[in-house]
Amino acid sequence: MRLIILIPFFLTTVVVFSQNTVGTLLNTEDSYNGYTLLSPIRSTETYLINNCGEVINQWSSTFLPGASVYLLEDGSLLRTGKVNNSEINLGGLGGKIELFDWNGNIIWEYLHSSTTFSQHHDIYPLPNGNILMLSAEIMTQQEAIQAGRDPLLLSDGKLYNEQILELEPVGINQANIVWEWNIKDHLIQDLDINKDNFGIIENNPQLLNINFLNGGNPVANWLHINSIQFSETLDQIILSSRKLSEIYIIDHSTTTLEASSSNGGTYNKGGDFLYRWGNLEAYGKGTNANQTLDSQHYPHWIPDSLTDEGKIMIFNNGNSTGISSLEIINPPTSLPGEYIYNTTNGYGPLTSEWNYTSPIPTDFFSSILSSGQRLPNGNTLICDGDSGYFIEIDNNKDIVWEYVNPDTADGILSQGETPTTNFVFRALKFPLDYPAFIGRDLTPGDPIEINPDLSDCNLLNVLDYTLEKSSIKLYPNPVVDYLTIEYPKKINSIEVYTIFGKLLKKVRNTKKIKFSKMASGFYLVKINTDDGSITKKIVKA
Numbered sequence: 001m002r003l004i005i006l007i008p009f010f011l012t013t014v015v016v017f018s019q020n021t022v023g024t025l026l027n028t029e030d031s032y033n034g035y036t037l038l039s040p041i042r043s044t045e046t047y048l049i050n051n052c053g054e055v056i057n058q059w060s061s062t063f064l065p066g067a068s069v070y071l072l073e074d075g076s077l078l079r080t081g082k083v084n085n086s087e088i089n090l091g092g093l094g095g096k097i098e099l100f101d102w103n104g105n106i107i108w109e110y111l112h113s114s115t116t117f118s119q120h121h122d123i124y125p126l127p128n129g130n131i132l133m134l135s136a137e138i139m140t141q142q143e144a145i146q147a148g149r150d151p152l153l154l155s156d157g158k159l160y161n162e163q164i165l166e167l168e169p170v171g172i173n174q175a176n177i178v179w180e181w182n183i184k185d186h187l188i189q190d191l192d193i194n195k196d197n198f199g200i201i202e203n204n205p206q207l208l209n210i211n212f213l214n215g216g217n218p219v220a221n222w223l224h225i226n227s228i229q230f231s232e233t234l235d236q237i238i239l240s241s242r243k244l245s246e247i248y249i250i251d252h253s254t255t256t257l258e259a260s261s262s263n264g265g266t267y268n269k270g271g272d273f274l275y276r277w278g279n280l281e282a283y284g285k286g287t288n289a290n291q292t293l294d295s296q297h298y299p300h301w302i303p304d305s306l307t308d309e310g311k312i313m314i315f316n317n318g319n320s321t322g323i324s325s326l327e328i329i330n331p332p333t334s335l336p337g338e339y340i341y342n343t344t345n346g347y348g349p350l351t352s353e354w355n356y357t358s359p360i361p362t363d364f365f366s367s368i369l370s371s372g373q374r375l376p377n378g379n380t381l382i383c384d385g386d387s388g389y390f391i392e393i394d395n396n397k398d399i400v401w402e403y404v405n406p407d408t409a410d411g412i413l414s415q416g417e418t419p420t421t422n423f424v425f426r427a428l429k430f431p432l433d434y435p436a437f438i439g440r441d442l443t444p445g446d447p448i449e450i451n452p453d454l455s456d457c458n459l460l461n462v463l464d465y466t467l468e469k470s471s472i473k474l475y476p477n478p479v480v481d482y483l484t485i486e487y488p489k490k491i492n493s494i495e496v497y498t499i500f501g502k503l504l505k506k507v508r509n510t511k512k513i514k515f516s517k518m519a520s521g522f523y524l525v526k527i528n529t530d531d532g533s534i535t536k537k538i539v540k541a
Helices: 141-146
Strands: 014-016 023-028 034-040 045-049 055-060 069-071 077-082 095-100 106-111 117-125 131-140 158-170 174-182 225-231 236-241 246-251 275-277 297-301 312-316 325-329 333-335 354-356 371-374 380-384 389-393 399-404 424-431 473-475 482-486 491-498 503-508 512-514 521-529 532-540
Touching: 034 069, 069 117, 069 424, 077 117, 095 117, 106 158, 131 141, 131 225, 141 158, 158 236, 225 297, 236 297, 297 371, 312 371, 371 424, 380 424, 389 424
Parallel strands: 117 225
Antiparallel strands: 014 023, 023 399, 034 045, 034 424, 045 055, 069 077, 077 095, 095 106, 117 131, 131 158, 158 174, 225 236, 236 246, 246 275, 297 312, 312 325, 325 354, 371 380, 380 389, 389 399, 473 482, 482 512, 491 503, 491 521, 521 532
16 A cells, blocks of 8 residues: 655755845755854854754854854864954954853963964964964064165054964963964065175075065055964965965974074974965066965865865955956975975966856955865855855856855844845855764754745655555665665665755665765655655664
C-alpha cells in the first residue's frame, strides 16, 4: 500500500528576494552552506548567521569594533575594540582587544592605547594561543628626520612607526610581549648621507623608502597598515599598506633582536622584507604605470586543501579607478617561502593569475574595508565593505548568494528600508563542521533585520512519511560515513536538510551520499526520482 501526502516544498534551485533590501537577497543550492561572521563597524554587536540570515549566535560589547574579529576553534570570539585616542589619529583605530566565550561572557581583555601608541585595524590569533597585534607608535619629528625623512614631508610634525607585537595573554587583562617587529628598523633613504638609513633605493628592495608617499600627503599616517595575516606553514607574516599600495612579507621565526636587524631567522634576512608586491615604483623598479595594487585590503594565504592553496588572495579596492577587484597571485619561489627577486624587474608576478570584477566593472567598488575568502566547495565569498554587501560566487563567477548587513549607524533596519552606513570590515564563512560548533546549540534565531521576509530560503516543510517498504530503503540508519539508497530505478537527486529544514547539500545521479564530515544529530534526506519524491529522517552517529 502506498501512502501519499502532499508536501508543500519551497524552491531550492534559485531563490530570489526581489522585494528584500537587507538580509539575504539571494540563496541558491550552489551556495556554500555555512555560518558567516560579521561585525558591523558602527555597531557593538557581532553576529554569526546562516545562509538565510538567521542569527546562530551573537556577542555584545560596550565598544565599537577596532576593525577585525575572529571566531576561534574553541568557540570563543576574539575582537578589537575602539578606544578614543586624541594623539593617534587614523582610520581603523582600536586600542583594545577582547575575548568572549561562546555565551558572550568576557574572559580576557587587553588595553594597548596611550598618548604615544595604539593598536589599530587587525590582530591575528596564532596556533600557540598568542596574538599578533598591529600598533602605531609615534616617532617624533626629530626621530623621523634622523631616520632620513625629508623635513618637508612632516606636515603633522610626527610620523607613525608601524609595529607588530606578539602578545601572550596573562590573567584576565594582562599580556606579555614576547616578540616585536618595527618598520623603523627597516628603512632606507637617499636624501641625506648624514642621516640614518642612507643608501641606494633600487639596490635595497628589502627596505622601505621613508620618503616614498605614492602621490599621497605627507601625514603621520603615511603607511596605513590595515591587515596582518600569518602562515603557519612558512612561519611568515603578510602586511598590507593601503597608502603605498603594497603588500609585504616578513619572517616570524626571528628573535626580537634578529627582527630589528637584517640577519637571522629561517630565511636569514632578519626583519627585512622577504617579498613585496603591488607597486614597483616604491623601490625604484617601475613607475606608477606598473602599479598593480590600489588601496588594497586583507592579503592572505589561501589555506591548505582549498582551491589555489598557498597562493595569496587580495581585495584590491581600486580607489584611483572606482573599480574594485579580487585578485589571486602566486609569488615565484625557489623553495617554499624563499621568493625570487629579479634585479631588473623586481618581484613578480607581473599580474595576478585570477581575478574577479563585476560584469559591469563600476558596479563593484568599495573604497575602504573589504575582503575575499576561498570556500571549501571552491566558491569565493566577497565582502564589499563600504556597502555592507556580501556576495558568494561559484567557479563560473556567477553570484550564488547575496546578503546586505542590516545593522547600521542609525540602528537596525526593517526589511524594505534602504541601507546606509552599514560598513563591515571583513566577512568570513565557516563550515558547519568547524570545531567551534561541536556540542553547541545552533538553533537559528530571528534574522538581524526587523520584519524579515524568509518566504523562500531553501526551506523544506515536510512531515515524516513512508512508502511501501519494498519501494525504497535507506541504510545504515544511524549512518556514520555513507548513506546508501536502495531503489531499482534511477535516482535523480538526493538532498540533505537540517531538522529545521535548511538545505545542507545536494548530489545528483547517485545512490550514495557522504555523511562522514557532518555533525552528529538528526537530518532530513529527500530522494527525488521520476516517480516522485520521499523524505526520510536519518540519524548521523
